[in-house]
Amino acid sequence: MSEEQPGSRASRYTVLPATAAASPVIHELEIKRSRFIGHLVRVQTEAGARAVIAGLRREHHEARHACSAFILGADRDVMRSSDDGEPAGTAGLPMLEALSLRETRPASDTLLGSESPGTVVRDLSDVCAVVVRYFGGIKLGAGGLVRAYSDAVSATLDRARLITRQRMVMTGVDAPHAEAGRWENELRTAGYPVHQTRYGSSAATLVVALPDDGRSGSAFGARIASITAGQADVRTLGTEWVDLP
Template identity: 40%
Template sequence: MMPLRTIANRVECEIEIKKSRFVGVVDRAATEADARAVIAAARMSDPAAGHHCSAFIVDSSAGDPLADPKQQRIERSHDDGEPSGTAGMPMLEVLRGHHTTNVVAVVSRYFGGTKLGTGGLARAYGSAVSEALVHARFLTRQRREIMTLELDHAEVGRVESELRRHAVLVLGTSYAARAVLTVSAVDADSTAALVASLTAGRVTPVRSGHMYAEIPD
C-alpha cells in the first residue's frame, strides 16, 4: 500500500468546458474545521459562481504526529446543488487516487449556458482537481520510530553528527548527569546498530513510540 501524502502548497487552476468555467482550488487542511474554512473562503471570494462543490480528506487526530492517518481519516464530499454524485464524489476520488490526506478541494462553477449531463459534470469536476494537483508539491507522510539515547557529554556531538549524516532526525537533547538524545528514524534496527558501532556497544537506544514526518517527494 502506498504511503499517504499531503501537499506543500495551495494550488489553483481553471478549465473551460462548453463555455462553463470550473475554478479549482486544492489546499492543505490539518483538521475538518480547517477544510470547512477553505470552503467558506471560496464561497466568499467567488459569489458569482453557481456552485462551490467540495471534497476533503483529513486526519481526525487534529495533527497529532503520533497518530496513524490511515486509521484516523475523515472523508467528506458535497455537490452544492449539482445532481447527486456528479461533483463532490468525483473530486474525492481524485484525492483518494493521489493517496492524499490533510487536503481540501473546492471547485467553483460558472455556468456557460450548455448542460453537460451527469457524466460530463463528473468528468469536469474531477478534471479540475486533477489539473490543480499537477502544480502541487507533494509531501509523503513517513512513519518514523522515536528513540532515546543516554550518552556521555563528551560523545554527544560526534554521535549526533553521525546520526544526522545517516538521515536520522534529531528531535532534541537534554543534559543532566548524562546527555539524553531523542531521535526519530525510519529503520530502528539499523539505527540501533549504528549507535552500537559509534559507542563500542555501550549505548542501546530505547524505543518510545513513533511519529509521522512530512518528507518531500
C-alpha cells in the same frame, strides 16, 4: 511533524506539502464558457476542511457553485463530498474519486513491499478539494458535469507537489556531554539525521527519528552500539508523524 493518529494501520501516506495549508494549489479550466477553478488545500480535521470550503464560498460569492470533496487520516477513514446545488452525483463524488484514485507512487516504493509487483499505491489524504464554478450560460448535462469536475481536480493535482508523511519512532540516545558532538556527527554520516539534541545537567539526549516499520530499530541499535562501543543508553520516546523531504 504533527499530532498523533492513534491506531492507524498505515505507517505512511501521501500529502500536499505543509505550505498548501495556507497557500492552496489553484488551477482553472474553461469548458463551454463556464469557469471551473480547482483548489487543493492541506487539512487535518473535518472542521478545518469545512472552514476552507466556507472561506472559498465567501471569496467567490458570485459563483454559482463551490463543490467540494475531502479525505482525512492515514487510513483515509473520513471521506466527504458535496454537490453544492449541482445535480446529485455530478460534482462531489467525481471530485472525491479523483482524489481517492490518484496514483501516488509505485508499490516498489513502499517500505514493507507488501503490494504485488506492478500495482500502484493510492494513498493521498489530508486534502480538501474545492471546485468553484462560474456558469457560462451553456448547460453541460450530467455526463459533461462529471467530466468537468473530475478533470478540474485531476488537472490541479497534476500541478501539485506531493510528499510522503511517515510515522516515525522517536528514539533517544543518552550521551555524555563530551561525546555528544562526535556521536551526532557519526550518526549523520551513517545516514541517521539527529532530529534534535537536548542538553541536560548530566547528559545530552540525541533524538533520532526512525521509520516505524518493524525493521529500522534493530539496524539502528547495531549502528549506535558500534559508534559508542556499547556505551549508549537507547530508549523510545514515542511516535510522531513527520513530513519527509
